[in-house]
Amino acid sequence: MENSHSASYAAAGVDIEAGYKGVKLMSQHVARTVIPGVVSDLGGFGGLFAPDLTGMSEPVLVSGTDGVGTKQRIAQLLDKHDTVGIDCVAMCVNDIICCGAKPLFFLDYIAIGKNIPEKVATLVSGVAEGCVQAGCALIGGETAEHPGTMAPEDYDLAGFSVGIVDKAKVLDHNTMKAGDVILALPSSGIHSNGYSLVRKVFDVEHTDLGMYSAELGQTLGEALLTPTRIYVKPMLRCMEAVRVKGVSHITGGGFYENLPRCLPEHLSAKIDKAAIQTPAIFRLLQSQGGIPERDMFNTYNMGVGMTVIVSKEDADRALSSLSAENCSAYVIGEITEGGERVNLC
Structure with missing residues (x-):
């Protein structure tokens, strides 16, 4: 990625180098969430996870997805972005646990008007904290810069999680x-x-x-x-x-x-x-x-x-x-x- 630069794309409002810097800055937060089963590092095309199926006779995957919603506007008005990531994780993993499943991993998606690497890393720090609280791993995500369709200071944070439960232990x-x-x-x-x-x-x-x-x-x-x-x-x-x-x-x-x-x-x-x-x-x-x-x-x-x-x-x-x-x-x-x-x- 050292030689990856597009002046034309930058002129259109998308700074891909800012995206690379954001990934570098968020890596320290992602590292906090590593648990047994994590196979891949950030930067690949997919997040890899090898679940421990010991003792399970019929493993069932349970998924949940959600976003933070308009609570994000409060964060934007206060210029405080380190907690809404916890909300994003919570809305997903709290749904998964209702089935009796333990969350395994989480992926986030950030759409943002202007990619400011430090701001994106702060958002991800909240996601990482939520994953730590839930005992799951943050194994990937995506940041998409949307100039012209979002105001520079705006963003939308969403994500999804996958958990696992033995079929016999699904809540009846x-x-x-x-x-x-x-x-x-x-x-x-x-x-x-x-x-x-x-x-x-x-x-x-x-x-x-x-x-x-x-x-x-x-x-x-x-x-x-x-x-x-x-x-x-x-x-x-x-x-x-x-x-x-x-x-x-x-x-x-x-x-x-x-x-x-x-x-x-x-x-x-x-x-x-x-x-x-x-x-x-x-x-x-x-x-x-x-x-x-x-x-x-x-x-x-x-x-x-x-x-x-x-x-x-x-x-x-x-x-x-x-x-x-x-x-x-x-x-x-x-x-x-x-x-x-x-x-x-």
Whole structure:
């Protein structure tokens, strides 16, 4: 790549040498994510990974893909780009764990108006941190410079992950029954959903995001940019400790859309609203935006980033296993027969 240069391409707005510099700068961050199974280095045409299939009778690959969404605009306004990569990884690996699968590797894709190598490397540093938290490897990615179609400071970060689970250990929702307990795994905040409404309510383009808020105990910008919590390690430990019957990642669509995704047709989720530990950012968002309560629960996680369904007899062991991974889960409801699929009372 030392002799790779195109003056004509550069005149059109694409600096391929900046791309090479970005790869060099991000290499130190990628190195943090190397785990057994990584076969290839950065720069090839594909990322190679050799999974350890020891003890698996019928390995199943599980994939997930997502992006950061318009939360990226908060990062751009604050010129702080080292955390949205965590969100990108989280949105993928938290979906994968809902099937009972352990994430193996991750690839990212960055579309950017102007390729500033240091900025791209900072974005990738967040992706690498997310991979470390999830215990998976960052084995490749792509940075695409889009002059003329994106403003120079704009970017869009997305990615995908692949995990693995033995078919016999794929979560079986049909084992669920009335009386089973619903556990809540606390969120770190809004995570990475509903930011179009967030940006409208707080008028982020014309608000001082760096102003301290006594109600939040931090600046509004800090609260809005708090990265999505990654639940992989707590959930893997929980699934080793007890028989988990269902897991829901509470993303866009909130409780009403995501809880039913792991429920058999004849069962419903009864949630005790008073038990939910809701961070201040949601209360501020609701009050300032005049948002009806149902819309809040139908858009945001409200403090519950993930729900886990176990038998009543296994609840204490499940909570202890999660606590051992610094995840202070708690009971918010139970499974019932019939009725509305999600009943918040």
